[in-house]
Each structure stands twice: as C-alpha cells, then as structure tokens.
Amino acid sequence: MYKAIISITLRPSILDPEGKTVHHGLKNLGFTQVDDVRMGKHAEIRIDTTDEEEARRVATEACEQLLANPVTENFEIELEEVASEAA
C-alpha cells in the first residue's frame, strides 16, 4: 500500500486571489515579514499496490484527470510506503 502526498499549486504566472487575501490577513495580524503567499490544494491518496512505479502512475493520472487543472495548475507527488489498514 502506498500513500501519494500531492500538492497542487497555481502556475507562477497565474494571479492567486486566495493567496492575496491570506497575505492581506496576515499583514493585518502584524506579520510584516511575510513577503508573499500562494495557496493551493493538498491531497493524500492511499493506493492499493506494492509496486512504487504503479503507485506513481495512478497518482499522476488522478492528477491529470481530476485533481489538477492542466491549464492553470502544477502538481507534485511524493510517495510513501504505508501499512495496509486491517480489513
């Protein structure tokens, strides 16, 4: 069993209104050292396979087909081998 830890972020050239809003909020709270904020999505997917390459393929296809917008977003995948949960 593998766990794919996926971070999906907007491409750098794309305006990030959510990031701007969080940045503004942090400034109001006195976080003057915060220079920029970019927000994105985090996903953790448990994949039922013992083959790391297959886990990477499944996670990549899941991003390409559903989780990430190929036009505006980038995604990064980290894989961890995890114990199968008791049935």
Add this chain to the structure above:
Amino acid sequence: MYKAIISITLRPSILDPEGKTVHHGLKNLGFTQVDDVRMGKHAEIRIDTTDEEEARRVATEACEQLLANPVTENFEIELEEVASEAA
C-alpha cells in the same frame, strides 16, 4: 529569505466530505486501486528573514492564528532557503 511550504490536513478522526467526493469521482473514472482520499490546503509563504528559526516561528504563528483551525486541523511546515526577488 525563506519559503515555508505548509500542508494543512483534517485530523484523522474528522470526516472529510471533500475527500469522499474526490474518492467517488476517481472510482467513476475507473481508479479502482484508490483506497482512500483525504483533501487539505497547501500554502507557500515567503518570509523575509535570514534566520531559519525565526522563519519557522513566523510560519507556525501564521498557521496557529489564521491558516489552520486548531480544533479540526493539523499542519506541517517545511522550510526552504530561497533567493530574494530583485526589488
């Protein structure tokens, strides 16, 4: 200048409707090996300091005060030293 890469996830005991919806969507697309999906938030914060400990303190306080709900969410922080952008 440091970049804090933050992942904010629901505590394991908390029901994750967004994760269930994505899991359902992946099943409909034929991803039968996907066993479970947990969704969360990803944030990248640029912090104007040369001191790693200070960057970690700022990122932790930003999570505690704004980004993460202390009752329902956990957060993890990774720090990277990055070049300052030209003014």
